[in-house]
Amino acid sequence: MNSKGSTVLITGGSRGIGKATVDLFKEQGWTVATCSSHKEGLKNSLADFTFECDVTQVQSIQREISKLIQKIGKIDALVNNAGLSGENPMGPQSSDDLWHRIIDVNLNGTYYGCKYAAPYLPDGTGRIINIASVLALRGVPDAIAYCSAKHGVLGLTRALSHWLAPRKITVNAICPGWVRTQMAEDRMKEIGIQETDLKKSIPLGRLIEPAEVAELIYSLASSSATGMMTGQALILDGGATS
Numbered sequence: 001m002n003s004k005g006s007t008v009l010i011t012g013g014s015r016g017i018g019k020a021t022v023d024l025f026k027e028q029g030w031t032v033a034t035c036s037s038h039k040e041g042l043k044n045s046l047a048d049f050t051f052e053c054d055v056t057q058v059q060s061i062q063r064e065i066s067k068l069i070q071k072i073g074k075i076d077a078l079v080n081n082a083g084l085s086g087e088n089p090m091g092p093q094s095s096d097d098l099w100h101r102i103i104d105v106n107l108n109g110t111y112y113g114c115k116y117a118a119p120y121l122p123d124g125t126g127r128i129i130n131i132a133s134v135l136a137l138r139g140v141p142d143a144i145a146y147c148s149a150k151h152g153v154l155g156l157t158r159a160l161s162h163w164l165a166p167r168k169i170t171v172n173a174i175c176p177g178w179v180r181t182q183m184a185e186d187r188m189k190e191i192g193i194q195e196t197d198l199k200k201s202i203p204l205g206r207l208i209e210p211a212e213v214a215e216l217i218y219s220l221a222s223s224s225a226t227g228m229m230t231g232q233a234l235i236l237d238g239g240a241t242s
Contacts (some may be wrong), residue, residue: 014041055109177237
């Protein structure tokens with residue numbers, strides 16, 4: 001795909017993986033739109049279009065995509081990156097509200113993004129990249145909501161890849177391990193571990209940088225070599241699950 005004239009919509013672009021992805025696509029000459037529920041984080045964004053949006057609210061995401069299309073006409077690539085984690089074990093002390101919020105942001109938000117942006121993706125070259133997690137492939141006892149949501153994202157990715165195959169639009173998921181983000185730092189504090197502890201469980205011996213995830217996203221969105229790759233879960237975790 002020629003970057004000249006190409007457009008991308010990235011959800012959750014105010015920080016972490018989302019911000020790194022915004023920066024990379026912009027550097028490569030794309031027209032970039034991004035949204036976030038963190039309005040303050042968008043103030044210094046490099047994106048051409050920024051808007052505050054709660055991906056869990058249907059009317060919000062419909063309205064903003066409609067506005068975006070009026071301005072730029074099409075979306076060549078959609079990156080569903082908005083996410084939320086949190087400690088959510090199964091038990092009487094666990095928060096049902098947190099369960100619903102994590103499912104809403106990670107799974108329903110991805111579904112809404114796909115549903116309302118897909119009609120504007122070009123046949124033959126359109127790309128959807130969903131950010132899942134290595135926890136889409138396995139479970140941990142104190143993150144039941146997050147694991148459930150990310151397993152759902154992977155199922156959505158696979159089903160949607162078949163749904164959009166007649167239009168030759170690809171749909172893939174990236175499953176990162178520990179990425180150096182604020183969300184990861186918050187999670188480490190929750191479970192009481194240090195980065196040095198994590199490194200011991202990663203064969204390549206370090207956390208992933210947000211820019212590395214962004215590079216993989218960009219490759220899926222732009223390379224002709226990925227034109228026959230769809231419905232896949234790409235694991236990026238330094239070998240931890242191998």
